[in-house]
Amino acid sequence: MNDQDLRELYQEVIINHNKHPCNKGISGPCSHTAEGDNPICGDRVSLCLNINNDKIDNISFDGEGCAISIASVSIMTKLLKGKSIASAKKLSNDFQSVCTLNNPNETALTAPEFEELNLLTSVKHFPARVKCATLAWHTLDDALRSQ
């Protein structure tokens, strides 16, 4: 881990998502909800999804936490609006496997629409922070299993 890695992780886009997060504030109806937290550091997120005919019509969140966790949930909600459940699940799996270096599909996030999300994957150089970046996505997985 070097200075370059730190700057990659805390890029301006991440800082901006942290300062002005997208879709903050639960706005129903919520067909699927879940709550997640990182007990070690105090990051906390609540998700509300409105899913109709297999499509995520709306997604919003509430919560507090470090810049990485807030940027991650903000970027996630921005990306998932309008996506199918299948696409959301695949994106969640791809992002988490890249961050945790667990059979990562290195080309999964190269499409232009995933540029901001791809920036977040530099968290893989900061093992203590991976859970901050993946918290929103674990919570999404729980929400998609709920009803």
Added chain:
Amino acid sequence: MVNINNIRDDFPVLKRVFHGHPLSYLDTANSAQKPLQVIEKVKDFYTDSYANTHRGVYCLSNEATESYENVRLKIQAFINAPTSNSIIFTKGTTESVNLLASSLGHSLFSPGDEIILSEMEHHSNIVPWQMLESRVGIKIKVIPIFDDGSLDIEAYQRLLRGKVKLVAIAHMSNVLGTVNPIKEMVAMAHDAGALFFVDGCQAVAHMPVDVQDLNCDFYAFSSHKLYGPTGAGVLYGKYNLLENLPPYQTGGSMIQRVSFEKTTIKAPPQRFEAGTQPIVQVIGLGAAIDYITSIGFSAIQFHESELLKYAQAQLLEVPDLQIIGTAAQKSCVMSFGITDIHPHDVATFADHHGVAIRAGHHCAQPLMARYGVSAMSRASLGLYNNHADIDQLVVALHSICKFFNP
């Protein structure tokens, strides 16, 4: 006077370099680094002197038993306990509290009895008592704290009017650094007919403790916060109280006679030391106590209080930084927040400058809630810290402020 350079030479880990910076270890409240004297004692014991204790007829075993029991005597002197049989070895403060809660739960408490805790307690001095709410039907009452992190003693006085059987309070807060007026609080508890347990986990490394002067009924601390190895700790109890406590863990060593018809158990402290003990860890703890005693608390306190004053003054120069915990009686721990920058991000940047601080809820979630936050950053001092350690932290903090608010 502490010769800080000589002391730092005793801690080889301080020579390590992280991200191009020498290690500035400001997390002693989490766990203390160990001096060579402790490391070598542990190694030597395993090399030349190891055997199980209280079990052998041969010389090596007798030697090991004597070395282990000598540490019990050492601890008796260290905290000025009246007798060595009032010193129980445990795996740490958490186990000490669990032992006490479990044994008191089976003997002292009845449904409706009250236990007084405080808002600043560590989870290890909250959750074991909470287990007794459902098991025994006790009620927990909580002393509030003022914004500066000091206990509201008038509120404590009012709580003592209830059906209180036990008060359980930290000697020194691991988040706020507050040093509580234990002696005064013990006297008030005894007047109300309640026993008093002190969580001394943070305090023992930074100030002399005299359990007879405090007149507390129980006192617990951990080796690893006292520059000793992990895996060992102490529970002190007034002997007449320990005699009436049932055992916690049972099995070998704590029995007199075992048969399927009837088993009899030993007197304290062996009653509470079931199975093979953390022998070498206790030997290491003895070496840690020797080390601290050779420097002396007078010199340690002078060094640490001057460093705390310097550190707090430097921290307050960082824009938008607030120190949390500003009680008049405070030691060695500085929790702080920086507006709009999460502690986890602060700690990552600090790490990048070679500085080890802690970020999170510090096993004190009720305390975090009381201050309306989910996490705090915390820098804490040990006897090996110096001005350069603080300067390195402050450089890191200025750098993170510039990064987030250019």
